[in-house]
Amino acid sequence: MAARNPESVINFAPGPAKIPAEVRKRVQDGIHSINGSGVGILETSHRSSQYTAINKETTDKLRTLLNVPANYKILLMHGGGSGQFSAIPLNLVKGDNPTADYFVTGTWSNKAAKEAEKYCKVNKVLPKMDSYTGVPHQSEWKLNPEASYVYYCENETVHGVEFHDVPDTGKVPLVCDMSSNFLSHEVDVSRYGLIYAGAQKNVGCAGVTIVIVREDLIGHADSKCPIILDYKQMADMDSVYNTPCTVAVYVLGLVLDWIIAQGGIKAMNKNSAAKSSMLYNVIDQSNGFYYCPVKDKFRSRMNVTFRVGGVEGDKKLEEKFIEEASLRGMLSLKGHRSVGGMRASLYNAITTEEAKQLQTFMLEFMKSNVHEQ
Structure with missing residues (x-):
């Protein structure tokens, strides 16, 4: 197959997805040297001052773009969305008979609910659907006021179903998978207990997952929770408990620069x-x-x-x-x-x-x- 000119291709992939040409060029430069250091991002230590600055600048940009309140932590984590399927119940479920509510509206929320069943009782908010073509009316929802949290996927990539309104869950913390529509619309972060997004669709390349979590939900992880999925450990170590995916964080920061420049x-x-x-x-x-x-x-x-x-x-x-x-x-x-x-x-x-x-x-x-x- 003859090689294609990247500038003549339109990549409609569902993820990993297109990265702006300007960002690709900056990544190329960064492979050779970041910030004039003579050391490229592929070989930059996660304990170096160069990476520490990249890590902080990236989270600062996220906080500014989304107007994230001061009582929320921004974590840059491993494991993609599938890692969060486990991390969320391991960090958030509580009580002697822990339960969590799940909106199942497509492939990804269904997978999340199945994973959560390993750690707690899952209440499916919606009636079982023969096909995923929308969200049943609120009169059909069965929310549990005693649930540890309510989970939903705002945009289902496989079936093309998107919530355009935020579900009202009362006092129960709302957890949202925004992987495939993150930073595509304005969000009131204060309405959520936790938001997460894999970067590889809207804001970068595969390898880093953004978690925005309210501080009162941190520090209650189950004793079986792997340490790299423990929100408190990650928050205390500024997401550098172990070696993060430094390249993916670097690319994320560059894409955020691009979004800012676009308006x-x-x-x-x-x-x-x-x-x-x-x-x-x-x-x-x-x-x-x-x-x-x-x-x-x-x-x-x-x-x-x-x-x-x-x-x-x-x-x-x-x-x-x-x-x-x-x-x-x-x-x-x-x-x-x-x-x-x-x-x-x-x-x-x-x-x-x-x-x-x-x-x-x-x-x-x-x-x-x-x-x-």
């Missing part, structure tokens, strides 16, 4: 709305050639899922769509293996112009192939 979260929010609207408008006006199974109110702005050739999708048309999109440099549009179809991931680094190119291709593909439907 901050307000700009990301505006762009997200514009990009997703372009594609949903094509789908909704295609007379059934394209089909999105997700209810309008819960459609993800990050992961636009759809079928080509009708409700069930036409296998030959979908394969043709992937092939022709690839020839135009539009990559990773194939849907998750568990649901099929298409998935266009429109994370922060995807520009409105790139979304426009996909919109144009979708219209042209429909015009050329509607007779085959």
